[in-house]
Amino acid sequence: MKIIDVIKVASKSLTSNKLRSMLTMLGIIIGVAAVIIMIAVSSGTETAIADQINSLGANLVFVMSSFSQGGAGGGMGASTGGLVYSDADAIANSVPHVAGVAVEQNTTQTIKYGNIVLEDVSILGTTPDFTKVREIELKEGRFLNDQELERSTRTAILGATIAKELFGDTYPIGQKISVGTLKLTVVGVFEEKGLVSGVDYDARVYVPITLVFDKLMNSQFSRIAGDRVRMIYVTVDDKENIDAVILQINLLLSKLHDVPLESPDFQISTQQDIIQTQSATTESFRILLAWVAGVSLIVGGIGIMNIMLVSVTERTREIGIRQAVGATPQDIQSQFLTEALILSLVGGLIGVIFGITGSWVFSKFGDMPTVVDPFSIVLAFGSAAAVGILFGYLPANKAAKLDPIVALRHE
Amino acid sequence: MTDSVIIRTDQLKKIYQMGEIEVPALNGVSITIQEGEFVAIMGPSGSGKSTLMNILGCLDSPTDGQYYLDDQDVSKLNRAQLAHIRNEKLGFIFQSYNLLPRMSAVENVTLPMMYNKAAAGNQVEMTKKAEELLGIVGLGDRMHHQPKELSGGQQQRVAIARALINDPVLVLADEPTGNLDTKSANEIMEILHNLHQSGRTIVMVTHEPDIAEQTQRIIAVRDGLVELDHENGRE
Numbered sequence: 001m002k003i004i005d006v007i008k009v010a011s012k013s014l015t016s017n018k019l020r021s022m023l024t025m026l027g028i029i030i031g032v033a034a035v036i037i038m039i040a041v042s043s044g045t046e047t048a049i050a051d052q053i054n055s056l057g058a059n060l061v062f063v064m065s066s067f068s069q070g071g072a073g074g075g076m077g078a079s080t081g082g083l084v085y086s087d088a089d090a091i092a093n094s095v096p097h098v099a100g101v102a103v104e105q106n107t108t109q110t111i112k113y114g115n116i117v118l119e120d121v122s123i124l125g126t127t128p129d130f131t132k133v134r135e136i137e138l139k140e141g142r143f144l145n146d147q148e149l150e151r152s153t154r155t156a157i158l159g160a161t162i163a164k165e166l167f168g169d170t171y172p173i174g175q176k177i178s179v180g181t182l183k184l185t186v187v188g189v190f191e192e193k194g195l196v197s198g199v200d201y202d203a204r205v206y207v208p209i210t211l212v213f214d215k216l217m218n219s220q221f222s223r224i225a226g227d228r229v230r231m232i233y234v235t236v237d238d239k240e241n242i243d244a245v246i247l248q249i250n251l252l253l254s255k256l257h258d259v260p261l262e263s264p265d266f267q268i269s270t271q272q273d274i275i276q277t278q279s280a281t282t283e284s285f286r287i288l289l290a291w292v293a294g295v296s297l298i299v300g301g302i303g304i305m306n307i308m309l310v311s312v313t314e315r316t317r318e319i320g321i322r323q324a325v326g327a328t329p330q331d332i333q334s335q336f337l338t339e340a341l342i343l344s345l346v347g348g349l350i351g352v353i354f355g356i357t358g359s360w361v362f363s364k365f366g367d368m369p370t371v372v373d374p375f376s377i378v379l380a381f382g383s384a385a386a387v388g389i390l391f392g393y394l395p396a397n398k399a400a401k402l403d404p405i406v407a408l409r410h411e
Numbered sequence: 412m413t414d415s416v417i418i419r420t421d422q423l424k425k426i427y428q429m430g431e432i433e434v435p436a437l438n439g440v441s442i443t444i445q446e447g448e449f450v451a452i453m454g455p456s457g458s459g460k461s462t463l464m465n466i467l468g469c470l471d472s473p474t475d476g477q478y479y480l481d482d483q484d485v486s487k488l489n490r491a492q493l494a495h496i497r498n499e500k501l502g503f504i505f506q507s508y509n510l511l512p513r514m515s516a517v518e519n520v521t522l523p524m525m526y527n528k529a530a531a532g533n534q535v536e537m538t539k540k541a542e543e544l545l546g547i548v549g550l551g552d553r554m555h556h557q558p559k560e561l562s563g564g565q566q567q568r569v570a571i572a573r574a575l576i577n578d579p580v581l582v583l584a585d586e587p588t589g590n591l592d593t594k595s596a597n598e599i600m601e602i603l604h605n606l607h608q609s610g611r612t613i614v615m616v617t618h619e620p621d622i623a624e625q626t627q628r629i630i631a632v633r634d635g636l637v638e639l640d641h642e643n644g645r646e
Contacts, residue, residue, distance in 0.1 A: 001525050001526055001531060002525075002531045005525050005531065009525075012513070013513075016513055317509070318511055320509075321509045321510075321511060321522075322522070322526075323470075323494065323497075324468075324470065324497065324503050324505075324509070325497065325498065325503065325522055325523040325526065325573065326494050326495065326497050326498020326499070326523050326526035326527065326577075327494060327526050328490070328491040328494040328495070328526075329490055329491060329494070330491065331494075331526060404470045405465055405470050405471060408470075408505070408509065
């Protein structure tokens with residue numbers, strides 16, 4: 001029998017019972033749509049995370065204090081652990097391929113303007129390079145300059161949210177605000193940046209880091225060990241040099257802090273590391289979804305097998321007639337396999353359409369970023385076809401094995 | 412005249428295995444049917460005539476003995492090979508017509524061609540031939556009717572057209588008039604006679620003596636053996 005005729009015969013028998021065919025396909029439709037939406041949601045989430053993190057500046061290396069590894073009993077210099085302000089200069093001066101260095105130390109203060117009081121506001125002490133390294137745009141005014149850093153001038157740049165809460169419609173530049181016991185002059189306001197890996201960049205006040213050391217976090221230790229910083233941002237001139245820069249910083253800081261290289265009092269990570277850590281949290285969720293999608297595909301396949309078995313029994317006489325006029329066992333087998341395959345492929349196709357539409361609906365109305373991966377369409381469609389062949393095989397084989405004499409006598 | 416022999420069987424035996432018990436259905440049937448003959452096979456139920464018909468129709472294989480159809484030994488062929496033989500050399504007419512319910516008369520008639528290597532695929536040619544045959548059996552005006560829209564006699568005529576579509580060497584009719592009223596039965600027999608006149612070889616199973624009487628030759632089967640094999644008065 002010609003393939004085109006096999007397909008015609010199969011589609012004819014499927015369309016003669018439309019409701020049943022639709023219901024049989026439903027399982028496959030749901031399964032395929034689930035696979036596509038699942039992959040779209042998880043890769044959308046991943047892309048969003050990566051975009052956010054990358055939006056904080058390119059080729060960034062993060063050097064963080066880690067006190068747990070402090071070389072206790074070292075006694076010398078900064079060996080009690082953590083990064084100090086002078087580390088930043090050391091990196092800028094002696095590590096090649098470094099394009100920029102910014103330092104960060106934070107504290108929490110109550111701020112006031114007129115009768116508006118904001119408590120527990122994050123105050124970020126930093127250096128002029130901060131805007132270069134982290135790629136945040138100013139909306140009004142300007143950022144810190146070197147003079148202000150050197151003289152620990154009482155200036156502040158506000159995050160978008162803080163500016164709005166304190167000033168509303170008033171022009172903020174030149175206004176004085178109280179931060180703790182200090183009066184600071186506002187010189188700039190940032191554009192909105194939003195929440196990036198759990199940090200709200202808009203709800204912070206940026207001041208010269210020297211001001212934080214001198215007036216806001218004055219500590220006994222700083223006289224001996226130097227001024228503590230939480231984080232040093234290092235921008236590397238080219239992506240290729242990131243690994244070399246990390247190695248250099250490791251060597252330099254271990255030496256400066258007098259700690260062994262294998263247990264430093266700081267840790268270095270890249271944007272890639274952070275993206276991976278964040279993605280790992282979505283990973284288990286994704287595996288769960290993959291199982292659900294996979295199971296619904298299998299359930300869909302069992303549905304096809306079930307209906308095909310019923311169909312073979314119902315059409316035993318038809319099979320007998322076809323055998324009598326010359327259909328070989330293989331002809332009969334291909335006919336039923338084709339039916340199963342059409343069910344799963346058409347179901348798969350509808351599932352793909354639902355999957356793409358569903359992903360779009362999720363991103364449009366569900367506030368959930370989705371990216372439809374072409375590979376997921378191929379995967380879902382391929383699985384549907386495989387399910388059709390796999391679960392169609394048993395009924396088709398049963399049909400092919402029927403004895404024509406018995407089949408012809410079947411009522 | 413060996414080239415004109417259509418059926419030759421040599422000691423055909425068929426034994427059914429019912430659990431531990433062996434039930435013989437055919438005990439050594441040897442018959443020869445020439446090209447152009449119109450033969451009736453008769454016998455009471457349980458005589459083995461259905462088994463003989465199934466084997467002659469290549470729907471079943473003998474347990475022992477040889478069956479030469481159109482000079483080819485078909486007694487040891489596998490299921491797929493038998494399917495090809497049925498398709499190319501045989502045409503079936505059943506008591507209950509056995510048409511596919513959701514297909515039109517033309518589609519039913521072309522069905523055997525779909526499984527024929529030489530003919531399959533040429534839709535125009537197939538339809539043309541089917542329409543021609545439906546015209547011959549007198550259904551030129553009902554070609555696109557479905558079986559449920561046709562009377563029993565009309566359905567049987569569609570079945571006859573279907574049996575002829577691949578130009579078989581042998582037409583096998585199993586109680587072709589069994590489900591029909593006398594008038595329709597006569598019409599069907601008329602068509603079979605016409606086919607016979609035009610040179611077709613027809614073997615018909617029947618238990619109605621007056622139908623059997625209309626053939627050239629009667630083979631009576633009893634207890635798995637040929638009881639009688641005689642030329643008939645007619646023709």
